[in-house]
Amino acid sequence: MLRLRPCVSIRSIYSTRHSKLLSPLIPSLLFSKSPSFLKTHTLYLNPNSTMSTSRPSAFDALMSNARAAASAKKKTQPQPQSKSSSPKKRKTLDHPQNPDKTLNSVQNPQTDESKKLINTPDSSNEPKSEPNSRSDSLLKVNESNKLRVEDKNTELKSKIVLLKKKAGDFKPEMMANWEKGERVPFIFVSLAFDLIANETGRIVITDIVCNMLRTVMDTTPEDLVAVVYLLANKVAPAHEGVELGIGEALIIKALAEACGRKEKEVKKQYKDLGDLGLVAKASRSSQSMMRKPDPLTITKVFNTFQQIAKAIRQHSLSFPKQEKNTKKHYLENNVLEKDMPTFPWEESGKDSQDKKKNHIKALLVAATDCEPLYLIRLLQTKLRIGLAEQTLLAALGQAAVYTEEHSTPPPHIQSPLEEELFPSRVVPSLLPYSQSILALKEFEVDSTLALKEFEVDSIAAKIVKQVYSVLPVYDKIVPALLSDGVWNLPKTCSFTPGVPVGPMLAKPTKGVSEIVTKFQDMEFTCEYKYDGERAQIHYLENGSVEIYSRNSERNTGKFPDVVAVISRLKRPSASSFILDCELVAYDREKKKILPFQILSTRARKNVVMSDIKVNVCIYAFDMLYLNDQPLIQKELKVRREHLYSSFEEEPGFFQFATAITSNDLEEIQKFLDTAVDASCEGLIIKTMNKDATYEPSRRSHNWLKLKKDYMESIGDSLDLVPIGAFHGRGKRTGVYGAFLLACYNSNNEEFQSICKIGTGFSEQVLEERSASLRSQVIPKPKSYYRFGDTTKPDVWFEPKEVWEVKAADLTISPVHRAAIGEVDPDKIPTVHVIAILCASFFKFPVLQNGVQALDVYLLMGISLRFPRLVRVREDKSPEQASSSEQVAEMYNAQKHNHQNNQDDNDDDD
Incomplete structure (x- = not known):
């Protein structure tokens, strides 16, 4: 690609390979009586281009034009030049769209463009340049491209709501605004993320993801693996150890440089918004460039993510933690830094950080609309749009069913009599989940076909989930799904050594x-x-x-x-x-x-x-x-x-x-x-x-x-995540006195508060945990934290640690939000129901009956009574903490909630 750059020194020009061509011109230039000539005229040369000696070069043409203009100026204007007649600044040329065409135009001295590369002081008196000048044409092409991209984005935004349709009513060709075989634009995935984030119903979210995947299958199936990984917020299978999780400091630097802002400004806005993704989205809206980079595609984003993640892993493997402690060893022995040996991982680490930062900058510069928001969240592995991986797997199975090539299930699945093979064929259990079946029944239409279609979708989803449980590698599952269909997936993807499975x-x-x-x-x-x-x-x-x-x-x-x-x-x-x-x-x-x-x-x-x-x-x-x-x-x-x-x-x-x-x-x-x-x-x-x-x-x-x-408590310990803390008082001054713990809801991707814990800590353990968590303090709670208004700790934490906790009992709580709405109504103590009914009569006059009051009660959460710390679970990630479903099961299983379990008390004493 041709790139013109200013030559500051005439001597440097003379020392180039073009010295023979420039020799006749150099003396007159060096001894010119008008030094302003060199000051006011910038010479542009491409040192990498091959100059032909058979005809005048572009540089010769530039110099000839400059000398002619200077001579004309002396004849017409003998007086000194005023400040008001200063020459116009030459516009910087952008990267040309057609390098070959540009090279020809520069090398050909007969063209009009070569005569207009340098503006003379009296250029205002010359005829106006034609609108086909290179810089103007580039600007117009760039503006045209920008408008075309904006138009396509606007079109996509207006159609994205089509993803919410039922799978049977959705047509992929109506959704995609890119040609078949073209790379899937990242804006499509980003808009789908937005759509998912604004939904709470599991069925609707499954439909959105299913239709999204079908659109990719229909247009660019080779992008399906990357799309699935991004939906799962991963870049590789877990056992490969290739992860993103970019730190905030690096993202802030990249964001500031990409958007032309100061780091202090970015940090301040992050403190106000609490989400670097929102900061990125707001920052990009004010950026403008001479030439907009090409729109982001799924392939570009995913490949860049993989490069960043692999760079992190490679540096970690090259310089293990034990080796990095060497410098600390020297410092502890009072060795001055100047006397220390070199530490290769420091230079390598800096290079690695710079490479990662440049990768992130390149993505942010090209991002538009809501793309920066999700780029940052994906980089932090904090997508948090309410999409559970089990929902993604179900949607993937359903999407495969609707592909034209593999849409017909095997005979044993089509047959309505195979109840022993598929015991889920129980109509009452499916009716609450299928709005289409209910609608058909209202109009007295036979719902057998709709039920069968729904059943086939469910079976396909179950197959994909089961296969993923024994082979959790999308790189193998997705291609097999595309080539052989979902019905043959168990044959083509099987359990194998080298790929771990989740434990039973x-x-x-x-x-x-x-x-x-x-x-x-x-x-x-x-x-x-x-x-x-x-x-x-x-x-x-x-x-x-x-x-x-x-x-x-x-x-x-x-x-x-x-x-x-x-x-x-x-x-x-x-x-x-x-x-x-x-x-x-x-x-x-x-x-x-x-x-x-x-x-x-x-x-x-x-x-x-x-x-x-x-x-x-x-x-x-x-x-x-x-x-x-x-x-x-x-x-x-x-x-x-x-x-x-x-x-x-x-x-x-x-x-x-x-x-x-x-x-x-x-x-x-x-x-x-x-x-x-x-x-x-x-x-x-x-x-x-x-x-x-x-x-x-x-x-x-x-x-x-x-x-x-x-055996005399809740039956098991719980693994919980500290999301906040309260400052200690008295003997605990200087450390945290108590912590707010939460369980994890995988369906909604949120941490729900379950208790406040302050017991089970020795002084040493309390100091260790306080010191460890101080580095995880954040200015405000995450958007995916659920807690009561009356339970607000003094500080909030990133969800990093997992603590094993014992408790005496589980109880309904108006303060905490664990397992909210998941409590079995039959297990609610009678005294609590009476209390709620009374409260509804006095505090909620709108509620006129017990059912509505009970519904309000079910919006309350579960909490632990007398919790105490057992240990820190270093082998678990926050997302592997005890689930809200487990908490609800443990509460529902408590003996004092079962009216028919009184006889069991004696057996267990």
């Missing part, structure tokens, strides 16, 4: 009698519940070992000793496998299990075997895959047999989970006591044959957990 989890229970009641007439087993770190160990056919945490984080570098043990104690018959187990701190001399707090002191990355001080024992309890065969659909009894036959035990290194198979209450109670004496938390009870498959990423009723400490 257990439901809490409060007594042995409850276990026997739930599992009556079923064979079940009881295993020790170890107090360690859940791990999924993958052994690949090439002999490599990978270890993943419960949230799919790669922990292989954290446990090199585990890698060695697995390779040593596996039997030769096991060529590849996936093992579900618990890694527990273990004292091999005393042959004793150590508390979880000891395990948490191990380094988290790049551990060297010789540095290990805390030994680990592997307690294996399940086998999910063996020798190219997935086992998750097999019964636990079969999986356990494979487990026992594939490994050799070695005490203190590798052991099978201690277990018994019994339905005798007294025997189970003794086994529980033995587990507690062995430093375990309690028991895990599992069905052996019936309903005994492994259910990834699910908290199943087929697994129950029984903890000794919780």
Whole structure:
């Protein structure tokens, strides 16, 4: 691309390869009696262009014109030049749309444009230039392009509401305003984000996402993977460790530079708005440029995000945390910085930061309308539009059904008689969720077809969810969906080593009698519940070992000793496998299990075997895959047999989970006591044959957990997120005195307050937690925090930490918002109902009956009574905290809320 730049020095021109051409001109220029000639005329030259000697160059033409103009000026105006007749400034040329055409015009001295590149002082007396000058034409082309883009954006904004239509009524060709095969514009996704953010109904949101995906499938299916990842606010599968999460400081710098603002101004506006995305949207609206960059596309945005995320990961891998502490070591030993060796990660880190900042700037400069808002939120991984990943998966399955090529389901799904294969074919359970069916019934039209269509959508959604639970990789699922359809997805995408799945989890229970009641007439087993770190160990056919945490984080570098043990104690018959187990701190001399707090002191990355001080024992309890065969659909009894036959035990290194198979209450109670004496938390009870498959990423009723400490309380601990704190007083002056905790609602992507906690802290723990959270203080609560007006802490936090909390009880609260609207009306204590009815009579005169008053009551949340801190859960992210659904289930299960559970009290004493 041709780029003209000013040559400041004539001598520098003379030293170029054009010296032969310029030689005749240099003496007259250097010894000219009019120095203002050089001052008032800027010479432009492209040093990278090839100048031909067979004909006059563009530079020769410029110089000739300049000398001719100067001579004419001397003849016509012998008087000194006044300030008012100063030459007009030359407009800076923009990047030309057609480089070849521009090069020809510059090299050809016969064209009018070459004569107008330099304006002379008396140019006002010359005939006005033709409107086809290069700079004017560029401006007009740029203005035309800008208007065309704005028109397309306006058109798209007017049509975006079409995404809310029912899938059967939606036509993708009516939505897209780009040609088939063209890259999907990012503005389309941004406007869809806006549409989703303004909706609360799960069905409507599913329709929007489904129709959005169908539009992409219809026009540019190769962009579908990127669109799905952006909807999930990810750039790669979780186990690859490629994440964004750009810090606020870097985004503020990039935003300030991209928008021509000062960082102080950006920070002040951020403090007022509380959302950097809103700051970016407001900042971009005032920016104007000579030439607007090309509109953003999905591919451009997603590829840039991946480059940023991979740069972060590469720098982290190149310079691990232990190595970075070297400089701190020198400072602690009073070594001056000038005497320290060089630290390569500092220079590399600066370069990395600059690259990331430039990537962000490039995106922001090209962004329009609401694009900056969502660019920033995506970069921070804080999209927060109320789109749960399960909704995205359901929409993806439904979108695949409506594609022309794969729209027809197999015969067994079309048949209305296959109720045993699809037990969800129960009309009463579906009617509340299908407005179209209700509408058909009102007009006395046969609703069988509509019900069937709705059922097929549901089955497709279920298939995608199940496949994603065993292969959480959109790069594999989406292409398979496009090529083979949703009905063949389980065949084309299967469970495989190297890709971790979410662990199966257990439901809490409060007594042995409850276990026997739930599992009556079923064979079940009881295993020790170890107090360690859940791990999924993958052994690949090439002999490599990978270890993943419960949230799919790669922990292989954290446990090199585990890698060695697995390779040593596996039997030769096991060529590849996936093992579900618990890694527990273990004292091999005393042959004793150590508390979880000891395990948490191990380094988290790049551990060297010789540095290990805390030994680990592997307690294996399940086998999910063996020798190219997935086992998750097999019964636990079969999986356990494979487990026992594939490994050799070695005490203190590798052991099978201690277990018994019994339905005798007294025997189970003794086994529980033995587990507690062995430093375990309690028991895990599992069905052996019936309903005994492994259910990834699910908290199943087929697994129950029984903890000794919780048998007289709520049945289980809760994992909660501190979102605020209150300043301490008296002895707690200088630290936080209490904290506001919240559970997580994945459907609405919000944190709901559940309690205020101030007990369970030693002075040391309180100081540690206060110091840790001070760095997470934010000026105002996040828009996705839900709390009562009367519960406003002194400071607010970013949602970063997860705390395990015990409590005596759960109760209805007018202050907190946990599980709001999810309480079972049958479980509401009578005294509370009476109180609400009375309150509605006096305080809410509009309410005339108990049902309406009860509805108001159901808008109240749940809180914990007498909460106390157990520990910090470093193995969990805030989004993996206890869900509002779990909180509601625990409240509904409380015995004092069940009128028919009075007889159970004696059994559990």
